[in-house]
Amino acid sequence: MNYHVLTLFPEMIEQGLNTSIIGRAIEKGLLTLKATNIRDYAFNKHSKVDDYPYGGGAGMVMQAEPVYCAYEAISKEMPKKPRVVYMTPQGRVFDQAMAEELAQEENLVFLCGHYEGIDERVLEEIVTDYVSIGDYVLTGGELPAMVMIDAISRMVPGVLSNNESAEYESFQDGLLEYPQYSRPEEWHGKKVPSILLSGHHANVEKWRHEQSLVRTKERRPDLYEAYMQKEAEEKSKKKK
Numbered sequence: 001m002n003y004h005v006l007t008l009f010p011e012m013i014e015q016g017l018n019t020s021i022i023g024r025a026i027e028k029g030l031l032t033l034k035a036t037n038i039r040d041y042a043f044n045k046h047s048k049v050d051d052y053p054y055g056g057g058a059g060m061v062m063q064a065e066p067v068y069c070a071y072e073a074i075s076k077e078m079p080k081k082p083r084v085v086y087m088t089p090q091g092r093v094f095d096q097a098m099a100e101e102l103a104q105e106e107n108l109v110f111l112c113g114h115y116e117g118i119d120e121r122v123l124e125e126i127v128t129d130y131v132s133i134g135d136y137v138l139t140g141g142e143l144p145a146m147v148m149i150d151a152i153s154r155m156v157p158g159v160l161s162n163n164e165s166a167e168y169e170s171f172q173d174g175l176l177e178y179p180q181y182s183r184p185e186e187w188h189g190k191k192v193p194s195i196l197l198s199g200h201h202a203n204v205e206k207w208r209h210e211q212s213l214v215r216t217k218e219r220r221p222d223l224y225e226a227y228m229q230k231e232a233e234e235k236s237k238k239k240k
């Protein structure tokens with residue numbers, strides 16, 4: 001997987017993703033990450049990349065040409081036109097299924113806007129996917145791009161160790177993860193559930209699944225409903 005981020009703050013991307021699991025995957029050559037400064041493609045001597053919005057209003061708009069030239073410079077190196085993800089609160093909300101789908105791509109371009117946004121005309125020409133990370137407003141697209149890169153990278157083969165990618169995880173089957181415990185057996189008067197000390201693997205699995213259900217129902221009733229619906233559908237399919 002090769003990530004290309006078009007941004008006014010390349011150091012933010014590079015600094016944010018060079019540690020821990022993602023940093024290790026880059027070192028191993030499983031991922032590449034290149035942040036391109038849109039300002040390097042400004043066409044005036046002051047390296048200005050924004051201007052006032054036509055029609056008036058608050059703030060500044062990122063101009064089309066520098067964004068387009070930055071995109072052209074990186075995409076001409078690629079064998080086919082890449083998916084270009086524009087980070088915007090007006091996009092489809094990012095989720096695990098989208099992370100899994102995007103992890104199949106060879107190249108991914110993330111376009112990060114600032115100010116009041118980017119001139120619509122260049123978006124029409126280069127953007128393939130409009131994506132939001134949730135219903136709140138951020139000052140720029142860099143943090144969302146980093147969030148997406150982290151979630152997508154986990155789905156790239158080899159990035160997680162076998163241990164880390166162990167089958168049971170939040171969202172793997174649409175349920176939240178069960179609670180985890182480590183030593184000591186008793187802490188602040190609280191004991192580890194005795195079933196986890198029993199060594200009875202099947203009972204442990206059953207308990208964890210029940211805990212996942214209880215937790216999902218309590219904390220994410222929306223996911224719980226979807227899970228129950230899916231279960232019911234699968235049961236009725238089997239009957240037929």
Ligand code: 6GU
Nearest residue numbers: 087088132133138140144
């Ligand atoms: Cl993807 N970008 C920006 N700028 N703000 C956001 C967002 C994205 N998702 C939620 N808020």
